Amino acid sequence: MRSFATFALALLVTLMSPVIARAQTFFQGFETDTSGWYNQGNGSIARVPSGFSTSGGYADGIDSADGSYHARLYVNPNANFGNAGDPQCTPGAKDCIGPYTDWGLSFSAGRFPTGGVSTSADIYLDTAFASAHKDYRFDWDSALNDSTGQFLQDYVFNVGTAVPNDPCVASGTVTGNSHFVIAASTNVFREGASPEDPTHNPQCVTSSGWYTFKHVFKPDSSGDLEIDMTITNKQTSAVVASWTLHPVCDMPQSLGLCTEGQPLPISAVGGNAYGWFANQEINQLALDDTDLQTLQPQLKKDCKNGGWQEFSSPSFKSESECLAFVEQQGS
Numbered sequence: 001m002r003s004f005a006t007f008a009l010a011l012l013v014t015l016m017s018p019v020i021a022r023a024q025t026f027f028q029g030f031e032t033d034t035s036g037w038y039n040q041g042n043g044s045i046a047r048v049p050s051g052f053s054t055s056g057g058y059a060d061g062i063d064s065a066d067g068s069y070h071a072r073l074y075v076n077p078n079a080n081f082g083n084a085g086d087p088q089c090t091p092g093a094k095d096c097i098g099p100y101t102d103w104g105l106s107f108s109a110g111r112f113p114t115g116g117v118s119t120s121a122d123i124y125l126d127t128a129f130a131s132a133h134k135d136y137r138f139d140w141d142s143a144l145n146d147s148t149g150q151f152l153q154d155y156v157f158n159v160g161t162a163v164p165n166d167p168c169v170a171s172g173t174v175t176g177n178s179h180f181v182i183a184a185s186t187n188v189f190r191e192g193a194s195p196e197d198p199t200h201n202p203q204c205v206t207s208s209g210w211y212t213f214k215h216v217f218k219p220d221s222s223g224d225l226e227i228d229m230t231i232t233n234k235q236t237s238a239v240v241a242s243w244t245l246h247p248v249c250d251m252p253q254s255l256g257l258c259t260e261g262q263p264l265p266i267s268a269v270g271g272n273a274y275g276w277f278a279n280q281e282i283n284q285l286a287l288d289d290t291d292l293q294t295l296q297p298q299l300k301k302d303c304k305n306g307g308w309q310e311f312s313s314p315s316f317k318s319e320s321e322c323l324a325f326v327e328q329q330g331s
Helices: 003-015 127-132 319-329
Strands: 025-028 043-049 069-075 117-125 137-146 151-153 156-161 180-185 203-205 209-219 225-233 239-245 269-280 285-294
Touching: 069 269, 117 137, 117 269, 137 209, 151 269, 180 239, 203 239, 209 285, 269 285
Parallel strands: none
Antiparallel strands: 025 285, 043 069, 069 285, 117 209, 117 285, 137 151, 137 156, 137 269, 156 180, 180 203, 209 225, 225 239
């Protein structure tokens, strides 16, 4: 679903040339600014200090996930950032377009990193807000390009506050409304996806706190794309929800690169396109520690200045071991 380009970025994607072999890394913890993140549609992003008061609103007075600052996402139904505002934006009822990051890759990365890549964002879930605000939603989308540098597909955490008789209540997992319902899909917006959709394995988060929403994009055992999506409690390190997606070739985005309806071969997959709060209806949603990391080093420089410690597939004991791995890959 080429949803992001619909909101005024198609021209930029077309004009940019594909990013060739280089390491893909990005981190924004909002300690000094919000660079790499952009206002979009009905949503803006601002850096705030730890303990920031929302005057009784969402996640009032919380500490940052890390450091002394985090970000807040603001909803203004009348805003039209990037000429992409939804005039029907109504928190709790209609989609509101939210901020995005291009991960520093200018939307056009055409090379899938050897071994895979991960993206993550820390998001605060406020169950007291959920209890008092029925069916408020956000879609956290980490998308990929195809191997030509054009948009391929969205991979999305569809998140919503409780609704009557939602899957968490119906299953007996929870009682009352103090929880979030979350599903994983390849679609965004209310008309395309729902946290309660039983075909997308809805799961429940019942405690307030910072949670790490992580996508891991990697080849599966057959050489096709696999996306492991997890939500981890930042304080306890416990995984509270998880999904594994094996997406299929979806025309027309992948025309000529794969067979429609069949698994997506890694040969058709490119680099990361964007991270986007496609629908963002929760005013002052808290965000911290947004990150993109390749799982394997791509170039020798990726191993230097402590970079060897950042990789996980494989991990390394020293810079020299990391350099040897890159040499073996022929980079």
